[in-house]
Structures are given as C-alpha cells and as structure tokens.
Amino acid sequence: VLVSSTPEQTAARAAGAVLAALRRVAGRDPVLGLATGSSPLGLYRELGRAVERGDVDFSATYGVALDEYVGLPPGHPEGYRQVLLREVCEVVGLSPDRLAVPDGSSTDEASLEDSAAAYEARIADLGGVDVQVLGIGANGHLGFNEPGSALTSRTRIKRLSDRTRRDNARFFSGLDDVPTHCLTQGLGTILDARRLVLVATGDTKADAVAAALEGPLTASVPASVLQWHPDTVVCLDEAAAAGLR
Ligand code: F6R
Numbered sequence: 001v002l003v004s005s006t007p008e009q010t011a012a013r014a015a016g017a018v019l020a021a022l023r024r025v026a027g028r029d030p031v032l033g034l035a036t037g038s039s040p041l042g043l044y045r046e047l048g049r050a051v052e053r054g055d056v057d058f059s060a061t062y063g064v065a066l067d068e069y070v071g072l073p074p075g076h077p078e079g080y081r082q083v084l085l086r087e088v089c090e091v092v093g094l095s096p097d098r099l100a101v102p103d104g105s106s107t108d109e110a111s112l113e114d115s116a117a118a119y120e121a122r123i124a125d126l127g128g129v130d131v132q133v134l135g136i137g138a139n140g141h142l143g144f145n146e147p148g149s150a151l152t153s154r155t156r157i158k159r160l161s162d163r164t165r166r167d168n169a170r171f172f173s174g175l176d177d178v179p180t181h182c183l184t185q186g187l188g189t190i191l192d193a194r195r196l197v198l199v200a201t202g203d204t205k206a207d208a209v210a211a212a213l214e215g216p217l218t219a220s221v222p223a224s225v226l227q228w229h230p231d232t233v234v235c236l237d238e239a240a241a242a243g244l245r
Contacts, residue, residue, distance in 0.1 A: 001213065001234045003241040007201040011042030014199045014235040018047065019056055021131035021195040021231075029060045029098075031123075033132030033190075034088055035143075036080045039199045040133050041087060048091040058094045062126050065101040066134070066143045067184035070112060070157065074105050078171045083098075100126075100153065102183035109157065116155040116183055123189070132193035136200050138209045139163050140221035144184035149222050153186030187225045194233040198223070200240040209236060210243030 002017075004010040018152035024032045034040075050056045065080050072079040081101040089096050100122050103115040123129060139147055139161060146161045158161070159181055160168075169175045201207050213234065226232045
C-alpha cells in the first residue's frame with residue numbers, strides 16, 4: 001500500500017508499478033488490463049509522459065478492458081471502447097486493433113452470454129493479463145462486480161446497483177440514460193492477472209478502501225479479494241487512505 005500526498009504523486013507511483021510489471025514480460029507481447037472511470041486517468045497520462053520520454057513503447061502491447069455497459073449503441077461516447085480509445089490508445093499509442101472490450105452492444109441475454117465467454121477465451125489466447133489497472137467503487141465494487149458477487153466469478157452479465165448508476169450519471173445526460181446492466185470481468189478473472197494496481201483518491205473512497213484492505217474477505221466488499229492476490233499494489237492519496245489504521 002503506497003500512500004502519497006497528492007493525486008499526481010499517486011498516479012506517478014501507480015504508473016511506476018504498471019511499467020515495472022510490463023518490463024517483466026519476456027518472449028511475448030505484454031497485456032495491460034484497463035479500468036475506466038476517473039481514478040486511472042492520471043496514471044494513463046503518466047504512461048503517456050513515459051512514452052514521450054522514450055522510456056516505453058506500447059505499440060506491441062495489448063489492452064484488455066475490465067468491463068463494458070450493455071445496450072449502448074456501438075460508437076456511443078460513454079461506451080468503454082470509446083472511452084479507452086480516447087483515454088488510453090490516443091494517450092499512450094496503444095493500437096486500437098489491440099484493444100479488447102467485451103461486446104455489450106446486444107440486449108439479448110444469450111448473445112451477451114456468448115460475448116462473455118468469448119471475452120474469457122480472448123484473454124486466455126493472449127496469455128492472460130500481466131498487469132490489471134483497477135479503481136474501486138464507493139460501495140467496494142471492483143470492475144462492475146457489485147456487493148454480493150461471487151469471489152470466483154468469471155466474465156458475465158451483471159445488473160448495476162442504484163449507487164453505481166447514480167455515481168456514473170455524471171457521464172450521461174441523466175440517470176435515465178445510464179445503462180442498467182453491464183458485462184464485467186469476474187472477481188476470479190481479475191485475480192488471474194499477474195499483478196493488480198489499484199488507484200483510489202479522495203475521501204469518498206476512504207471507507208471502501210479501509211473495508212477492502214483491513215476488513216474481512218467477503219462478497220459484501222468485492223474489492224476485499226485484493227487480499228487474496230500475491231502481487232497487488234494499492235496506490236492511494238492521503239484522503240483515500242484516511243480510514244486505514
Ligand atoms: C471501471 C470500473 C469501476 C471503477 C469504479 C471507480 O472500469 O470497472 O470499478 O473503477 O467505479 O470509478 P471512478 O474511478 O470513476 O471513481
């Protein structure tokens with residue numbers, strides 16, 4: 001657990017943890033797991049600066065999204081494929097052809113189940129995720145694994161909690177426009193990544209961070225599965241760390 005005094009320092013340390021994990025990869029193209037939301041934006045900008053300095057090159061790296069909304073039309077600006085194209089591909093030079101995002105464009109349950117299974121197969125074909133970037137929900141969710149998610153779950157359809165829909169309404173014109181369902185990597189899928197790097201800043205995350213890191217390992221706090229992973233780096237600012245003892 002690395003506590004920094006500012007969000008900028010938090011982002012820089014998280015970027016360091018990501019780059020160190022990518023440098024360990026030998027003999028195949030690295031696979032970087034990507035969260036959306038506001039928490040990792042500073043980290044992605046830090047990676048962009050590392051590219052500008054010539055410290056790293058993402059042209060051979062695969063990007064793998066954590067989750068995607070269900071039912072948004074392809075190309076919707078808040079769909080996570082579009083968000084990751086803007087916030088990651090354009091910023092660090094990762095090729096759009098190498099970005100994998102679950103296909104949530106259908107609203108038919110059987111097609112969505114096929115998309116979820118295809119996504120697990122895609123990750124396996126790539127050789128697994130080398131380092132997964134994560135944020136944490138104020139309710140302790142990880143990806144879109146809301147409280148109550150099975151600790152060994154795989155990529156699947158999930159209903160978004162009211163809290164998460166309200167939290168994400170800021171990205172849409174209003175609450176009614178926020179999708180009700182998503183496809184998300186499961187907690188078991190996330191735990192398969194070789195390293196996890198979680199970024200949390202601000203006091204709205206303090207309770208969730210404390211529950212995840214110092215409370216019991218429980219499906220009521222999905223992010224508590226971090227305690228199970230042998231290589232997790234948690235990057236916090238002081239506000240997000242305020243609940244830790
Ligand atoms: C994003 C994701 C979510 C967010 C979480 C925090 O792909 O899966 O778990 O990481 O909701 O969101 P922000 O960072 O916007 O507070």
